[in-house]
Structures are given as structure tokens and as C-alpha cells.
Amino acid sequence: MINKQKNIVILGASNKPGRYSYMALQRLKSNGYTIIPVHPKYKEIDGIAVVSRLQDIKDEIDTLTLYINPTLLLPMIEDIIKLSPRRVIFNPGTESREIKTRLKISGIECMEACTLVLLSTGQF
Numbered sequence: 001m002i003n004k005q006k007n008i009v010i011l012g013a014s015n016k017p018g019r020y021s022y023m024a025l026q027r028l029k030s031n032g033y034t035i036i037p038v039h040p041k042y043k044e045i046d047g048i049a050v051v052s053r054l055q056d057i058k059d060e061i062d063t064l065t066l067y068i069n070p071t072l073l074l075p076m077i078e079d080i081i082k083l084s085p086r087r088v089i090f091n092p093g094t095e096s097r098e099i100k101t102r103l104k105i106s107g108i109e110c111m112e113a114c115t116l117v118l119l120s121t122g123q124f
Contacts, residue, residue: 006033007059009085011076012067013037015045020091021067024115031119036061054079061085065115070096081106089115 008028014021025045028035035048036057042050051057054076064085066073073080077099080088087109090100100110118124 006062007036008033009036009038009054009057009061009064009083010067011038011054011064011073013039013042013045013050014067015042019067020114020116024065024067024091024119027116027119031124054083057083063087063089065089065091066094067091068094070094070099073099077102081108084108087111089113089118091115 010021010025012021013025016022022045025035025037025048029048036059037045037048037050038052038054039050040052044050061083062085064080064083064087066089073094073096080103085108088103088111090096090110090112091114095112103110115124
């Protein structure tokens with residue numbers, strides 16, 4: 001296992017094996033990343049403590065990978081900016097020009113990509 005020493009936030013993490021956010025959590029975990037899942041309803045996913053809100057994260061964040069509808073993201077823009085991740089990955093279905101523009105203005109790298117594809121091709 002490769003220890004990446006990077007904190008990765010999964011916003012919209014799920015405990016359901018059929019969900020892409022769950023698959024991403026598993027793949028990131030197996031690649032040695034430190035995972036911080038965020039979901040208001042779960043306490044843990046596969047032994048990893050879940051944070052209910054972005055405001056509760058105190059660690060430095062390398063990547064925030066998104067798995068929630070853009071309409072739910074709009075009220076979280078300021079929280080994402082305060083979290084100040086190096087980059088935000090907009091997975092398919094989460095894209096939002098408004099959010100992307102605001103984040104870029106704040107100096108946060110944004111990319112529209114699939115976390116699972118980035119991991120499988122060594123581009124994560």
C-alpha cells in the first residue's frame with residue numbers, strides 16, 4: 001500500500017456499495033490516502049469516521065471530490081472556500097459553472113473528471 005500522506009474529502013460519501021462515492025472511498029483507501037467522508041446521516045463507513053459538515057474538518061485538505069447535486073452545493077460554496085482544498089473534483093453530474101467560477105476566483109484548482117477513472121489511470 002502506498003501512503004500518499006494526503007487528506008481527501010468525499011462530499012456525499014455513501015455506505016451503499018453500488019454508489020460511485022462508495023467505490024471511490026474504497027479505491028482511495030486501498031491506495032493509502034487518508035479519507036474524510038462527509039455525509040449528514042452516517043457516523044461511519046467501513047470503519048472510517050464520517051464528518052457531518054464541511055465546517056467540522058480541521059485538517060489540511062489536498063482534494064475535495066464531489067458526489068452531490070450542484071443545487072445542494074450552492075449553499076456550501078463559502079464552506080468549501082474556507083476549507084481551501086488544493087483542488088476540487090467535479091464528478092459526473094456535479095458540474096456547476098457558477099460554483100467552479102467562484103472556487104477558481106478563490107485560487108482553488110477545479111477539474112471536471114471521474115475520481116474512479118483518475119485513480120485507474122494513475123492520474124489522481
